[in-house]
Amino acid sequence: MVTRRSLGRATGALSVLALSPAGAYTPGAGLEVAKYDRPGQGSVNSFLLIGPRSVVIVDCQRTSVEAAQVVAHARGTGLPVEAIFLSHEHADHVTGLDVVHRAFPDAPILASEITRDYAARSGRELIGMMQGFFPGRVPDTLPVPTRVLRPDERITLAGAEWRVDQLGRGEASGMTLLHSEANDLLVTADLAGNRATPWLLDGHTLEWIAQLEAALPRYEGVGTALPGHGAAAPAGVLIREQLDYLRTMERLVRAELATATPLSTEAAGRIRTAMDARFPGFPRVAPMPNLIELNAGALAREIAAR
Numbered sequence: 001m002v003t004r005r006s007l008g009r010a011t012g013a014l015s016v017l018a019l020s021p022a023g024a025y026t027p028g029a030g031l032e033v034a035k036y037d038r039p040g041q042g043s044v045n046s047f048l049l050i051g052p053r054s055v056v057i058v059d060c061q062r063t064s065v066e067a068a069q070v071v072a073h074a075r076g077t078g079l080p081v082e083a084i085f086l087s088h089e090h091a092d093h094v095t096g097l098d099v100v101h102r103a104f105p106d107a108p109i110l111a112s113e114i115t116r117d118y119a120a121r122s123g124r125e126l127i128g129m130m131q132g133f134f135p136g137r138v139p140d141t142l143p144v145p146t147r148v149l150r151p152d153e154r155i156t157l158a159g160a161e162w163r164v165d166q167l168g169r170g171e172a173s174g175m176t177l178l179h180s181e182a183n184d185l186l187v188t189a190d191l192a193g194n195r196a197t198p199w200l201l202d203g204h205t206l207e208w209i210a211q212l213e214a215a216l217p218r219y220e221g222v223g224t225a226l227p228g229h230g231a232a233a234p235a236g237v238l239i240r241e242q243l244d245y246l247r248t249m250e251r252l253v254r255a256e257l258a259t260a261t262p263l264s265t266e267a268a269g270r271i272r273t274a275m276d277a278r279f280p281g282f283p284r285v286a287p288m289p290n291l292i293e294l295n296a297g298a299l300a301r302e303i304a305a306r
Helices: 064-076 097-103 113-133 205-219 235-259 265-278 291-304
Strands: 014-018 032-036 046-050 055-058 081-085 109-112 147-149 154-157 160-166 176-180 185-189 224-227
Touching: 032 064, 032 224, 046 064, 055 064, 064 097, 081 097, 081 154, 109 113, 185 235, 205 235, 205 291, 224 235, 235 265, 235 291, 265 291
Parallel strands: 055 081, 081 109, 109 147, 185 224
Antiparallel strands: 014 032, 032 046, 046 055, 154 160, 160 176, 176 185
């Protein structure tokens, strides 16, 4: 059995961060965070928030295989799962949910109203699409979240108090962050990844840039941020680096559009070359070899529509 003490040695894809005890805990108790991912193209993070008496699962992977690993690690703590939290509605974070929910049926599924409504309205369509990409590896159902989180709500999870921050459209239709001030910890989700080629196909990249600009002064002092992709790092570092990536892409797209509209295949190829040179070795958040070209086209359409 994987215990809280041996959790970090269970697999190379699981790492543990021990946080300083907060004043609200009993003496000697604290919060640990375990990150699970499968490295490589399309890698995505799930986190276990491990408190003195319970565990909270943050995001549920895209396939049954990875979701089952999250379940195994949660069980290995020897603690009850208090809740399952979904940061947003993208497939890589939610389509493994049924596996996790079946393992812990009494744990409420926490999400924003936007994510809840998306699951209720479009869950079947999303599952069908993902089963086409990953035959035999995606559950047949996307459960609907059972508990809606509200903006600025205060909630206790894994023995710690968290403030809910909901950002609206950006990388996704809605992004929910959790901030534990006592633990100097921010669940950043896909507001800012760490050295990853992002997903821009929702077509809200300019709004995402504005979100990051607004979030920077609010969170730049937070010591540890848990991103949806890549390693944990100080929040200010992640937000600034994500801004740099998106602003660079925007400049390149605008420069190509100043020459010719719409964006040509050749122009998208030049943008990919420039982005690969500026941000080498960034794995793609979706396993699509032409993700940068698709991102450039989506951003070009967004800019042209304004």
